[in-house]
Amino acid sequence: MFQPAQVRLSQKCWNNSEARLLEAEFRVCAGGAFARVRFSSHPHEKEHFRAKGRDVPQIFTASADTRLRAVLALLALMLIAALAFLKYQDSAYATLRDWVRHQPVPFSHEHHVGGLGIDCRYCHTSVEEDASAGLPPTHICMTCHSQLWTSAPMLAPVRQSLAEGNPLEWQRVARVPDYVYFNHSIHIQRGVACVECHGRVDKMPLMKRAKAFQMQFCLDCHRDPAPNLRPPDQVTRMDWSSWKQNSSEHEDYGRLMVKAYGIQPSKLDDCSICHR
């Protein structure tokens, strides 16, 4: 049963080129493994082979076990690496979430928004009409600081910027990749509150990125915008806890506004909505 196959294959081995030889040897091995299973399950046949002075053919090399373990270890390692990579991608380190960047002036949103109650749009003037919210030019800072804290060392770069006409070099905190064409104005006009993406800036002594700004974050809202819509005239409001607590008072608001604005959530996750 085993014998004829072996003979046929070894003939092939000798007759063919080197490449075929390798292939043939492999097949012999495979045939051997097959045969071996059969032998062990049929003691009678095994006896027959023993009687003929032949042993069960050795089909695995001495290092086969080590290699198998190595492959298994590698697979486990790859799985762990893949999981670690996924975890890393969502980490605050990779997404820069909650990281404070070094800025020329340690500007405090907590003080200006939370403490003084200045509206976001006082400084970010283009947020209602433009894609970009707008960073304030130096003279907006100086609207107050021409009179307040006029000799504070902390504000020296602001005064220098005004005197020399050079802009302050702020380090960008909230950023989406270049292949995302985010537009502030439409979100503001539809009443997506600033706090939804930028977090409680009124509680940030130093500015940091509140959300990871991953695609899933955008899609969650684009697929179901209703719960995130607010009255556009309150769009800069920071604390919405009372809104969320008394959800029964305005449970229809988002749904109705989606209808009123003609928002079609089925089309809002089209690639071309955000990517060009």
Added chain:
Amino acid sequence: MMRRYLTMLFALLALSACDEMNQQPRYDSYEESPLFRDGKSLQSAPPGTVSRNARADAEALLNRPPMTSALLERGRERFEIYCRPCHDASGYGNGTVPARGFPKPPSFHSARLRLAGPAYFVSVITDGHGVMYSYADRVAPADRWAIAAYILALQRSQSATLDALTAAERQKLAKGGS
């Protein structure tokens, strides 16, 4: 065989330099640019440039829009953004910024300002006054009239007589409502 593995390894290494087009060769707003001497990609217009909106803006500034509730609503919104920090919600000049040491602005309810009229407020917003900076870059001409209209409404609200109220409003006031 070895060579194939090496090629694959190098291809993998090259992937690490790939940032998925996160940074593309175009400028974000305010991005730095080595193209210009001052390093700004957002260049200001050369001197003498006339804005496309210049004429419409000049006309909006000259012509006082008719008083409507929409104008007042817009005025209130803009007032809350740009004026309230100093002038406070009612216009007495007790905002949070004067509380921190900024010179206190005059109350809108002083005799002088009550007689000033909306064009005066528009001109102050446009050109600034005393320590107040010009808000021409922040408040569009039409919005200045809206703010002026809202200031008139504020003035009226603080000097209204009881007779001007309806019976229902008087009742609400008596109850301590606002």
